[in-house]
Amino acid sequence: MSKEFDTVRVYIEKLKALESALVLFEWDLETLAPAGSVERTSKIIGALSEEYFNCLISSELSQAVYNAKASGRCSELETKILDKLEEEIDKNRRIPSKEYREFAELTSVSAAKWQEAKLSNDYDIFAPYLEKVVEFEKKFAGYVRTDEKTLYDVLLKDYEKGFDVERLDDFFDKLKKSLIPLVKNIGDVTKKIDCDFLLKSADIEKQKKFNTFLSEYLGFDFNRGVIQESEHPFTTSLHKDDVRITTHYYENNIESAIFSTIHETGHAIFEQGIGDDITMTPLEGGSCAVHESQSRMFENMIGRSKAFWMPLYEKLQAEFPGLFADVEIDKFVTAINRTQPSLIRTESDELTYSLHIIIRYEIEKELINGNLDVKKLPEIWNQKYEEYLGVKPEKYSEGILQDIHWSQGSIGYFPFYAVGNAIAAQIYAAMDKKINVEKCLEKKNIKKIREYLRENVHRYGMSKTADEFLKDITGEEFNPDYYIEYLTGKFTGLFM
Amino acid sequence: MSKEFDTVRVYIEKLKALESALVLFEWDLETLAPAGSVERTSKIIGALSEEYFNCLISSELSQAVYNAKASGRCSELETKILDKLEEEIDKNRRIPSKEYREFAELTSVSAAKWQEAKLSNDYDIFAPYLEKVVEFEKKFAGYVRTDEKTLYDVLLKDYEKGFDVERLDDFFDKLKKSLIPLVKNIGDVTKKIDCDFLLKSADIEKQKKFNTFLSEYLGFDFNRGVIQESEHPFTTSLHKDDVRITTHYYENNIESAIFSTIHETGHAIFEQGIGDDITMTPLEGGSCAVHESQSRMFENMIGRSKAFWMPLYEKLQAEFPGLFADVEIDKFVTAINRTQPSLIRTESDELTYSLHIIIRYEIEKELINGNLDVKKLPEIWNQKYEEYLGVKPEKYSEGILQDIHWSQGSIGYFPFYAVGNAIAAQIYAAMDKKINVEKCLEKKNIKKIREYLRENVHRYGMSKTADEFLKDITGEEFNPDYYIEYLTGKFTGLFM
DSSP: OOHHHHHHHHHHHHHHHHHHHHHHHHHHHHHTOOGGGHHHHHHHHHHHHHHHHHHHTOHHHHHHHHHHHHHTOOOHHHHHHHHHHHHHHHHHTTSOHHHHHHHHHHHHHHHHHHHHHHHTTOHHHHHHHHHHHHHHHHHHHHHHOSSOSSHHHHHHHHHSTTOOHHHHHHHHHHHHHHHHHHHHHHHHHHTTOOOGGGGSOOOHHHHHHHHHHHHHHHTOOGGGEEEEEOSSOOEEEEETTEEEEEEOOOTTOHHHHHHHHHHHHHHHHHHHTSOTTTTTSTTOSOOHHHHHHHHHIIIIIITTSHHHHTTTHHHHHHHOHHHHTTOOHHHHHHHHTOOOOOSOGGGSOTTTHHHHHHHHHHHHHHHHHSOOOGGGHHHHHHHHIIIIISOOOSSGGGTTTSOSGGGGTOOSOTHHHHHHHHHHHHHHHHHHHHHOHHHHHHTTOHHHHHHHHHHHTGGGTTSSOHHHHHHHHHSSOOOTHHHHHHHHHHHHHHHO | OOHHHHHHHHHHHHHHHHHHHHHHHHHHHHHTOOGGGHHHHHHHHHHHHHHHHHHHTOHHHHHHHHHHHHHTOOOHHHHHHHHHHHHHHHHHTTSOHHHHHHHHHHHHHHHHHHHHHHHTTOHHHHHHHHHHHHHHHHHHHHHHOSSOSSHHHHHHHHHSTTOOHHHHHHHHHHHHHHHHHHHHHHHHHHTTOOOGGGGSOOOHHHHHHHHHHHHHHHTOOGGGEEEEEOSSOOEEEEETTEEEEEEOOOTTOHHHHHHHHHHHHHHHHHHHTSOTTTTTSTTOSOOHHHHHHHHHIIIIIITTSHHHHTTTHHHHHHHOHHHHTTOOHHHHHHHHTOOOOOSOGGGSOTTTHHHHHHHHHHHHHHHHHSOOOGGGHHHHHHHHHHHHHSOOOSSGGGTTTSOSGGGGTOOSOTHHHHHHHHHHHHHHHHHHHHHOHHHHHHTTOHHHHHHHHHHHTGGGTTSSOHHHHHHHHHSSOOOTHHHHHHHHHHHHHHHO
C-alpha cells in the first residue's frame, strides 16, 4: 500500500466504523429496541451521522484523496475506492451538515412511526413523517443535482448508476406490454389451482427450524451471520463476517417466510461472498439492482423451481404433514407459482411482482418530480392497484403502509427490484450455459451455483456497476428480453 | 443554559453517541453477534474507541470546559458535569491514543475468547488474552497514577471513589472475622435442609415467562427496556429509555435465573429511574458500589425475604407444580436462604457471597500490585477456594473461568459487590424507618420502595459518590456494621 493511500485508509476506517455503528443501531431498532427508546436513540443516531458526515466532507480527507490519486502509485482497486470516496464527498458536501443530521434523526423516528402506523392500520400516524422525508429528499436532490434531467434521476443514481427515468420508462413500458396480457391470460387458468393447503396452520417454531435449514442449505454461513425476526424482512451487514437476515412468520402462510428467507439469503450470500479486499471499504455491498438480482434469482428462478424442491420436498412433507402429506411435488410447484393479482408486494408471485413495482415507481416519480400530496397517497395507491392488478386494499396496512422503504428515506430503490429481476434472468442464462443450473439443483449441488456467482458477481461488491457486470458476464448490454422470455416460457409451460 | 456550557454540550453529545455505539456493540457481541464476526468487529470497536478518546482529550474540549467553568454561569449540575468531564480528560490524556485503541480491540476479542474458553473448559484459550489485559491495566494505571499509594488503588478509584486498598482491607478483615465463624456455625445446620425440589427440571419457556413477570412486578418498564439471554447475566443501558438485562436459564436450577433476573432488575430500575437532567450526560449510570447496592438489595434483602414471596408464592406453585406443589412457603424461603460453601459466585448464597469476593479481591490486588503469573491463576484460585470455602473446583468453567469481568478489562470491580452489599444494608435500614419495607412487600406495594429509592438514589445517577449518598440518606459514614448485623440477625433467626 502506498504511503498516500495509507493516509486515506485511516479515514476509511473511521467512516466505516461510524457507518457500522449506524447499521447496528438501525438493525437494533428494527429487531429489538424497546418502543420507548426511539426518541432519545434518534439523537444518538443524529450525532453519529453528523460525525460521519463531517469526516466525509472534511478538507483533510479531500486533500488526502487528491494526494493519493495524484501520486500515481495506487493499485486499480485502490483507485476505484478513491473514485467512490470522491463521488460521495462531492455529493455530500453540497448538503448542509445540520440538515444531514436532521434527516438521519427523522428517518430513525419515521421508521418507528411507520411500524406503529402499520400495526395499528392508521395512515395518519405516518403521513406527517413521510411528508417531511419527501421534503428532505427533494431538497437534497436539488443540492446534489448536476446534469441529471429531473430530481428523481438524482435519487435513482444513488441506488444504481446508468438507470435514469428515461431508461426506466422504456424498461417498464416494455414490461407492461408483455406482462399485462400474460397475467390476464394465465390468471384465468391459475384461479382454479388448488392452493388451500398452503394456507393451513403451520407451527411457527417448526417454520423457524425449516427456514434455518433452508438458509443453511443455500449456503448462508451461520458462523458469520444470524437470522432474527422483524416486521419487514431485510438483510443488513456490518462486514462480510457479520451478515444479518430477518424473516417474518405467519402461522397461516407458510410460503411467506420460506420465500422471504430464500430472498434474504440471496442477499446474504452476496454479502458473505464479498472479497477480503472489498469488505470494510467504501466498495462494500453491491449496487441496488445487482443485489436484488441475486435475491430475486434465489427466491424465484431457483427457489420456485421444481429442480430445487426435488431433493427437499420429502423433508418439507415430513416437517409439515398436515399441509403436504397428500400433495404431490408437481401440485406443490404449480401452487407456489400460481399467479394471481394480490395486494402485498413481498408475497406476490413472480409474474405480477413487477406490476407492484411499476405502481411504486410511478408514485415515487410523481412525489419527487411532481407535486403529489402525501395525504392523497392512499387514494392514488388504491386507484393504481385497481388499474394494474384489479384489486383494492381494504386496509392501509395492506396498501400504502405495507413497505418500510419510504420511512427510511429510501425513495428511488423500488424500481431496482424489477431491474434486478431482469438482470437475474440475463445472468442466469449465462450461468446456465456454463454449469447447467437445473442439474446442480437436482443434485443438491448449490455450492457450484454459489461459487459461480461468487466468482462472477459477489466478490466484486460495489466495484462494478450493473452495466459492467452484465458486459463482463454475458458480453451483452442490459437486455430485458431474457426476463420476458423467461417469464413467458415458464408460465406458459406451467399453465397453458 | 449558558452559552459557554452549550459549547461543551456539543462535545457531550458526540461523546455520548460514540459511547452508546460502543455499548451497543458490546451488548450485541454478548447476546447475538455470530462467532466469526469478532475479529473484524473488534477493528470497528477499536476505531470508535479511538474517536471517542480523541474527542475526549482534544484541546478544543478542554478549552470549552475551562471557559464554561471560568464563566461562573453554570448551574450546580452543569458544574458537576464539567468536573466529571475534567476528571475523565485528566485521566485519559496521559494514555497514548494508540494504546487506548489497542486495549479496546483487545477486550472485545478477549471477552469472546473467555466465552469460548468457558464453554470448552479450556483455560489455555483465555490465558494469553488475560495476560495482555493485565499488562495493559498495569501500564494504564502507571500512566494515570497521581497520589494513589498503589497501582491497584488507581483501578479501584475508577469504579468508586474513596475506597482504596487500605479501606477495603479493613472492610474485608472485618467481614472475614464475622462471616467465617457464622458460615461455619450455620453451615452444619443448613446441610440438612431439603432443597432437592429446587433442582428438579423446570421448563425453560415457563421460566422465561415467570422471570419476565417477576421483572415487571418489580417495576422494570418494558416500554423502555428489553430482556435477552447471555452466557453471563448483565445489565447495560444506552440511556434511561433503553435499559437492557440478560439472564441465563438452566433447566435444573430454577433459582439461578430467578435471582439473577431480580439482581439485574435492581440495576435496571436504577438506570430507568435516572433523572432527565442526568441521562445522556457523563453523569449517566451510577458508581459501582452504589449500583451494586441496588441490585444486591433487590436480589437478597428483598428477593429472598418471606414478605416478598408471600403474595407471589401461589403463582410460583401454579407455574411449577412439579417443583413446589408440596412445598410450604416457609420451606421454600428456608431453602432459598440455605447457606453452603459453593463454587459459583453468582449462584452463591447471601452469607458466603462476600467470601467469593474476597478471593477475587486478593487475586486482583496481587495481579496488579504484585507479580502473579497469569498461568498460575487456576492453582491459586483453587487454593483460596479450599481455604475460605472448603470447596475445590474440578473444572476451569466452575473456577477461574466463571466470571466475564477480567476479560472485559474490569479489574477492580469485584470488591464493590461486597461494598454494595454493605451499602444496601445501610440504606435499607434508613428506608425501613420511613416506609416499613416488609409491609410494602406483603402488600405488593413495590412501587413505594421503588419510589423511595428513585427519590433518594436513582435519580442522581453518578452525581454523588457512595460516601455522599450514605451521608445524605442515613446521616452516617459508611458503616459495615449494618450489613454484619443484618446477616447475623437473618441467618441466626432462620437457622439457629
